[in-house]
Each structure stands twice: as C-alpha cells, then as structure tokens.
Amino acid sequence: MEQLLAIRARGITKSFGDVVALDGIDLDVTQGQIHGLVGPNGAGKTTLLGLLLGLAVADGGRLEVLGTPVGRALDAPDGVAGFVDGPALYPSLTPRQNLAALAALRGHDARTAGIDDVLAEVGLTGVADDRVRGFSLGMRQRLGLAAALLTRPRLLVLDEPSNGLDPAGKRHVHGVLNRLAADGTAVVLSSHNMDDLEALCSEVTIVATGRVVFSGPLSKLATDNRELDYRLLTSDPQAARRMADDTPGVRIVDDAGVRQDAELLVVRAMVPALDDLVVRLVDEGVALRELTPVVSPLEAAFLALTEQQEAGR
Amino acid sequence: MTATLTQSAEHEHEPVTRGRRVPVTRACRFELVKLVSQWRIRLLVLACWIAPALFVAGVSQQSTLPVDTLFGRWMHATGWAGPLVVLGFAGTWALPLLTSVVAGDVFASEDRLGTWRHLLVAVRSPRRIFAAKALASLTVILVLVAGLACSSAIGGLLTVGSRPLVGLDGHLLSPEDAALKVLLAWVCALAPTLALAGIGLLGSVMLGRSPMGLLLPALVAIIMQVTQILPLPVAVRLALPGYAFISWNGLFTSPTQLAPLLIAIAVSLAWAVLATVLAYVLFQRRDFTNLAYDGSGRHALTVGLLPLVGVTTLSIAAVAVSTSSMGSGIEQGKVQRSVATAFAHLYRMQTDQLHRPAVTEAQLRTTATCAKSAGKGAQEGAGNNWRCAVSWHLPGIAVTGTAIYQIDITSDGRFVADGDGPKEVNGYFLLRTSTGDAPNPLWQFDGNVELLDTSSKG
Numbered sequence: 001m002e003q004l005l006a007i008r009a010r011g012i013t014k015s016f017g018d019v020v021a022l023d024g025i026d027l028d029v030t031q032g033q034i035h036g037l038v039g040p041n042g043a044g045k046t047t048l049l050g051l052l053l054g055l056a057v058a059d060g061g062r063l064e065v066l067g068t069p070v071g072r073a074l075d076a077p078d079g080v081a082g083f084v085d086g087p088a089l090y091p092s093l094t095p096r097q098n099l100a101a102l103a104a105l106r107g108h109d110a111r112t113a114g115i116d117d118v119l120a121e122v123g124l125t126g127v128a129d130d131r132v133r134g135f136s137l138g139m140r141q142r143l144g145l146a147a148a149l150l151t152r153p154r155l156l157v158l159d160e161p162s163n164g165l166d167p168a169g170k171r172h173v174h175g176v177l178n179r180l181a182a183d184g185t186a187v188v189l190s191s192h193n194m195d196d197l198e199a200l201c202s203e204v205t206i207v208a209t210g211r212v213v214f215s216g217p218l219s220k221l222a223t224d225n226r227e228l229d230y231r232l233l234t235s236d237p238q239a240a241r242r243m244a245d246d247t248p249g250v251r252i253v254d255d256a257g258v259r260q261d262a263e264l265l266v267v268r269a270m271v272p273a274l275d276d277l278v279v280r281l282v283d284e285g286v287a288l289r290e291l292t293p294v295v296s297p298l299e300a301a302f303l304a305l306t307e308q309q310e311a312g313r
Numbered sequence: 314m315t316a317t318l319t320q321s322a323e324h325e326h327e328p329v330t331r332g333r334r335v336p337v338t339r340a341c342r343f344e345l346v347k348l349v350s351q352w353r354i355r356l357l358v359l360a361c362w363i364a365p366a367l368f369v370a371g372v373s374q375q376s377t378l379p380v381d382t383l384f385g386r387w388m389h390a391t392g393w394a395g396p397l398v399v400l401g402f403a404g405t406w407a408l409p410l411l412t413s414v415v416a417g418d419v420f421a422s423e424d425r426l427g428t429w430r431h432l433l434v435a436v437r438s439p440r441r442i443f444a445a446k447a448l449a450s451l452t453v454i455l456v457l458v459a460g461l462a463c464s465s466a467i468g469g470l471l472t473v474g475s476r477p478l479v480g481l482d483g484h485l486l487s488p489e490d491a492a493l494k495v496l497l498a499w500v501c502a503l504a505p506t507l508a509l510a511g512i513g514l515l516g517s518v519m520l521g522r523s524p525m526g527l528l529l530p531a532l533v534a535i536i537m538q539v540t541q542i543l544p545l546p547v548a549v550r551l552a553l554p555g556y557a558f559i560s561w562n563g564l565f566t567s568p569t570q571l572a573p574l575l576i577a578i579a580v581s582l583a584w585a586v587l588a589t590v591l592a593y594v595l596f597q598r599r600d601f602t603n604l605a606y607d608g609s610g611r612h613a614l615t616v617g618l619l620p621l622v623g624v625t626t627l628s629i630a631a632v633a634v635s636t637s638s639m640g641s642g643i644e645q646g647k648v649q650r651s652v653a654t655a656f657a658h659l660y661r662m663q664t665d666q667l668h669r670p671a672v673t674e675a676q677l678r679t680t681a682t683c684a685k686s687a688g689k690g691a692q693e694g695a696g697n698n699w700r701c702a703v704s705w706h707l708p709g710i711a712v713t714g715t716a717i718y719q720i721d722i723t724s725d726g727r728f729v730a731d732g733d734g735p736k737e738v739n740g741y742f743l744l745r746t747s748t749g750d751a752p753n754p755l756w757q758f759d760g761n762v763e764l765l766d767t768s769s770k771g
Contacts, residue, residue, distance in 0.1 A: 016600065050430075050601070053430070053433075053434050054433070055430055055601045056600065056601065080434075081434065082434070083431060083434070084430050085430065086427070088426060088427045088428040088429075088430060089431065090347055090350070090426065090428065092347070092350040092351050092352075093346070093347070093350050097346070097350070101343050101346050101347075102435055104339060104342065104343065105340065105343050106335070106435070107335075107339065144431075
C-alpha cells in the first residue's frame with residue numbers, strides 16, 4: 001500500500017554560527033500518522049520543528065512539507081499548524097478573542113470559523129470568555145491545541161502538548177490527536193514523556209546531537225536493539241529466581257531478597273530470552289502475575305542510543 | 314510492506330497552496346487588537362483624550378497662569394493658548410513617554426510573552442509582521458497625539474472661547490489663524506514624535522525584553538532636551554530631531570520662521586526613516602528558533618546606533634554648510650529686532666485696551682538697544698543678563714518714549730522680557746479688556762529670536 005508523505009526531509013542541515021543544530025537529518029512522516037520526535041536537550045528537535053513550521057530555513061538538504069518543497073525564505077505551506085516550546089497566546093485576550101484574531105488573520109469570519117467547535121473539542125467552552133492571563137499551563141496547552149485545530153491542519157507539529165495536563169486532560173488531548181490522525185492529519189509530536197509517545201505514536205525518530213539515531217516503528221525498538229529490565233511477579237518467587245538464573249540470556253539485576261517486596265524479581269534480557277523464561281515458568285507451574293518493563297522500551301532505547309551517540313562523539 | 318511515496322501537490326494531495334501570507338492590513342488589525350487589549354494602552358488613550366481638557370479648563374479658571382510655559386500667560390485670553398501650552402509640555406514629557414510605551418514595547422512584548430513563534434506561524438512573514446507592528450504602533454501614537462491636541466483645544470475653547478491669540482512677536486492672530494497655526498504646530502510635532510517612535514521600534518527590536526528597549530525613546534528625548542539647553546552652535550541644535558519640538562514656535566511669528574522649522578522636520582523624518590529601516594534589518598536577521606534570544610546584543614547596538622550617530626554628523630555638517638550658522642544664533646542685532654517688534658505690536662494692543670487713539674507699528678518706529686552684561690564681553694548668546702532700552706514715537710508728540718526691559722534668553726532663542734520701568738508703560742497693572750481684567754501686555758511678554766539668519770529683517 002502506498003502512503004502519502006506529509007513530511008519528506010533529506011539531509012537537512014542547520015547551523016547557528018559554530019553550533020551545528022541539524023547534521024543531515026532524514027525524516028519521513030506519512031499522512032494520518034502520529035510520529036514521535038525524541039531526543040535529549042539540545043539534540044536539535046526544536047530547530048527541526050521550527051523548520052517544519054516555517055520559523056527557520058535549513059542551510060542545506062531538501063525538505064518537502066505536504067508535497068511542497070520548502071524554499072529558502074521563511075515559509076510553510078497552508079495546512080501546517082502547531083507550536084514549539086509550548087503554546088503562546090496573548091494573556092490580555094480571552095480564548096475566544098485569541099482564536100477570533102487568529103481566524104481573522106487567516107481571512108476567516110470569526111463567526112463561521114468554528115471557534116466554538118474547537119473550544120468544545122479541547123474542553124475550554126466554560127472559560128471561553130475569561131482572560132488567558134489566569135489560565136493554568138494545562139489550559140494554555142489546550143488553547144494552543146485549539147488554535148492549531150482552528151486552521152484545520154493537515155500537518156500538526158506539537159512540542160510537549162501534554163505539559164501541565166492532568167490525567168483526564170491528557171486523555172482528552174490524546175483522544176483529539178487520535179481523531180485527527182484517523183481523519184488523515186499527520187502529527188509530529190516532540191516530547192520527553194515516553195508514556196505519551198508510546199500511547200500515541202506508531203513511529204518515532206530519535207535525534208541526538210543533530211543526527212537521527214533511530215527512525216521507525218516503536219515495536220522495532222523493543223525487538224531490535226537491546227536488553228531491557230523487566231519486573232516479574234510470580235506465585236513462587238524462589239522458583240522464579242532459580243529458573244531466571246538458569247535461563248541463558250537472562251540476568252537477575254535486582255536482588256529482590258534484600259528488598260521489602262520479596263516477591264518481586266527484576267531481570268535483564270532480550271525478548272527471546274525472556275520468552276524462554278516465561279515458557280519455563282509456565283511449564284513448572286509457576287503462575288505469572290505481572291510482567292512489565294521497568295522502563296519502557298522507548299525510554300530504554302532512547303537512553304541507550306543517546307548514550308552511544310554521546311560516547312561516539 | 315509499506316512503501317512511501319512523495320506526491321506532488323497537483324496530484325495526490327489536496328490542493329496545497331504556498332503559505333498564503335496574511336495581508337498587512339489584517340496583521341495590522343491584529344496588532345491593534347493586541348495593543349488595545351492592554352490596560353495601559355487603554356488608560357493612555359483615555360488619559361490623552363480627557364486629561365488635557367481638564368488641565369486646560371482647570372488652569373484657565375485659576376488666577377495664576379503657567380507663565381513659564383510658552384503661551385501660558387495667554388490662557389485667560391483665548392482658548393487657543395491651551396493646546397499650545399499642552400504641546401510645550403507634551404514635547405518635553407508626554408510624547409517621548411507615549412512613544413516609549415507604545416513603539417518601545419511593540420516587539421519586546423512578544424519576547425516577554427514568548428509569542429513570536431505563534432505569530433510567525435500565523436502570519437508567515439517577518440516582513441509583514443514588522444510592517445503591521447510599525448503601522449499599528451503608529452496608529453496608536455497618532456490616536457494619542459490627536460487626543461492631546463483635540464482634548465486640549467476643546468478644553469480651551471469651552472472654558473475661554475475662540476478669541477484672538479497673541480503671537481510670539483506680539484502680533485495678534487485672528488481666531489481662524491490661531492486655529493490653523495495650532496493645528497500646524499501639532500502636525501509639526503508629529504515629525505519628532507515619529508523619530509522617537511522609530512527609535513522605539515529600534516530599541517524594541519534591538520534590546521528584546523530588556524527594559525532599556527522600552528526606555529530608549531524617553532532616554533533619547535531627555536538627552537536631546539539636555540542638549541538643547543547647552544550652549545551649542547545652531548547647526549548642532551538644528552541637526553537633532555528634538556529641535557522640532559521647539560521649532561513650531563516659529564509659526565507664531567510674522568513672518569513665519571520657516572527655515573528652522575523645515576530643517577528640524579526634515580532631520581526628524583530622516584531619523585524616523587533610518588531608525589525604522591535599521592529596526593527592520595535587525596528584525597529580518599533574527600533567529601526565531603533560538604530560545605535564548607534576548608535582544609540582538611552588543612553587535613546590534615553597533616549596527617543600530619552607529620548609523621544614527623552617522624546621520625547626526627551628516628545633518629550637522631549639512632546644516633553648518635548650508636546656513637553657515639556655527640555660533641549661538643543669538644546676536645545683538647537679532648535680539649534688538651525681536652524685542653522692538655514684539656514691543657510695537659503689544660504697545661498697539663495696550664493702546665487699544667486703554668482706549669487711547671489708535672497707532673500703528675509703523676507710526677511707532679520702535680527701536681531697541683540691547684546689551685549683554687552691560688556691554689562687557691561678547692554681545693551674543695543666551696543668558697538672563699540682557700538689558701534692552703526700547704524707544705518709540707507717538708504721532709504728533711516730539712518726545713521719544715523709552716522703556717527698559719530685562720531679557721532672559723534661553724539657548725533655543727526663546728526669551729522673556731520683564732518690564733523695568735517706567736511703571737506706567739511696562740509696570741504691573743490690570744487693564745479692563747473685553748474678556749475681563751488682564752495684566753498690562755507690556756509688563757512681561759514672550760518672544761523668539763530666530764537662530765538662523767533667514768527671515769526678513771525688521
């Protein structure tokens with residue numbers, strides 16, 4: 001099946017004086033995909049998002065956004081919306097005024113621009129006429145998302161959209177993003193919150209020191225790369241510890257015997273070795289009550305890949 | 314397996330247009346909405362449209378008038394003096410502060426709020442953002458200046474009425490002429506206001522959220538005022554944009570002192586254009602993805618301020634070469650002519666108020682003999698040590714009348730003549746006029762020495 005690319009970047013470079021922010025970045029994001037962008041601070045994520053939003057111009061490489069090559073001038077095609085470094089709206093205006101001004105800027109009549117709809121979509125109808133000055137970070141995030149939605153984007157670029165949101169708010173925003181993606185909008189999501197990325201993204205790109213160190217499906221991260229730490233809770237901790245010790249490729253990394261929670265076992269293994277251990281436990285009649293990664297595969301991969309990158313510099 | 318494919322806009326995607334840029338008018342409207350939503354701007358608009366009227370109305374009702382301010386002594390006599398008093402005050406304080414608050418903050422506020430990226434994503438063109446911000450701040454400044462002018466005029470006209478105004482050389486302007494000249498004076502004051510607005514834009518772009526950006530126009534205005542107080546050569550004085558806040562005085566003499574006014578306006582407009590262009594260049598060079606950006610830094614100070622220093626130097630050279638005015642411009646001959654002219658006009662007015670037989674200025678053949686420091690030292694320059702003996706002739710009377718004045722001349726050419734006898738001519742006494750009791754017009758009067766040698770003599 002052929003998929004349309006909302007973003008196609010090849011060999012993108014960008015420097016600020018002597019500082020190389022992006023060093024030959026390649027990136028493909030298909031329409032209808034929520035694509036995560038991960039990287040340590042200073043990796044070049046903001047610069048990359050800035051290029052997508054037309055806030056900066058690449059020094060080299062080729063960037064196509066929604067099928068349109070992005071030129072040398074600060075520019076971005078219609079259909080691109082979002083925010084970098086948090087949403088920034090005008091505190092002296094109300095959400096409705098902020099959105100009306102934005103609609104007017106785009107040449108839309110504020111009455112027919114769908115302001116009430118987007119406010120309802122992000123759950124801000126009740127405070128639509130309050131000044132933004134008194135809003136919490138979470139409410140500002142929602143309003144930033146509403147501002148982006150107002151333009152009916154086909155590429156949505158978001159930087160830490162869950163910052164400051166409570167669990168219910170987070171779920172609400174996730175729902176909005178999933179609906180957008182289902183309708184064909186491509187979403188590029190930069191975040192340090194691995195849970196968000198794992199909950200939302202089908203693919204991620206990990207960037208370190210201006211270079212892509214991984215790009216692909218999340219599932220590939222877990223299987224491809226490395227050993228992960230897993231937490232095991234079984235009906236017979238002693239037997240589980242013994243079998244983990246005996247299983248090739250599995251190491252006990254946390255001696256649960258000295259911990260308060262003696263039933264818990266933490267092992268480090270790659271997925272095939274872990275599968276062997278699970279089979280052996282079941283064969284021996286040990287019930288497996290919980291098996292969860294200590295850190296998410298994405299976080300582990302992120303840490304490992306970025307550490308490798310740092311070490312290789 | 315999933316294959317990826319980039320499609321051209323014309324084919325597989327929905328029609329994708331190149332980023333449609335927002336027209337400047339729309340962006341300007343947005344900037345105006347933002348400006349007007351700020352409480353301090355609303356307060357300023359309210360203050361500019363109400364406070365001058367209250368001030369003029371209040372002062373016009375009092376027995377003590379602000380005689381230190383130009384035209385202040387005529388606030389009881391005509392409603393047209395009020396807007397000129399307010400203009401004098403505005404040129405010194407209000408207009409620099411207004412431009413600071415509006416133009417000095419129009420870019421910096423986006424830095425403070427962290428909204429640059431939002432704005433740039435919405436408008437898609439730094440050039441248009443700049444134009445919109447410049448136009449919006451200009452609009453607000455014009456509304457504020459219009460408020461000061463209209464409000465003070467309305468206050469004066471309602472409390473005192475539209476009556477003739479005594480000009481700076483003592484000649485009487487009809488209410489219509491006074492209205493026109495008051496309007497022209499305010500229009501002339503727009504030029505240095507625009508120069509300060511340009512400096513405000515430059516400071517706002519250059520210094521980001523630093524308070525120095527906000528204060529720059531006020532700071533420049535203070536420096537220019539201090540400079541105008543110093544005993545500088547005329548060429549330097551005229552080559553600074555601040556002089557245009559003073560040179561409107563020349564509209565109220567006959568003949569009009571046009572040359573200094575036009576030079577000052579041209580210099581102010583040159584500053585306005587240059588400062589705005591420099592602000593634009595710095596804004597275009599800005600990196601909007603750099604979070605740490607907080608003004609364009611030291612380099613920008615050099616790029617932004619050196620050209621202004623250059624244009625000042627060029628202006629000084631141009632004015633010096635074209636007018637050959639490297640002295641103070643306050644020379645004995647000019648002082649004598651100015652004092653004699655003002656005295657003749659005011660004597661005619663006094664004659665009328667005393668119901669004596671009418672005389673004309675030509676019949677009076679007034680002359681003045683002035684000396685500085687009792688004739689010791691150079692007979693030129695500002696100071697309160699000028700003393701003039703004014704002589705005149707009345708038709709049919711052989712004796713020549715003489716009156717003495719102490720003259721205090723400031724370095725911008727403005728002077729106050731204080732009568733020093735004889736008392737029956739230039740002492741303090743009240744005269745009954747059609748509008749009520751008024752001090753003897755020959756007791757104290759304001760005047761203006763034209764610093765350039767361009768107007769006709771006499």
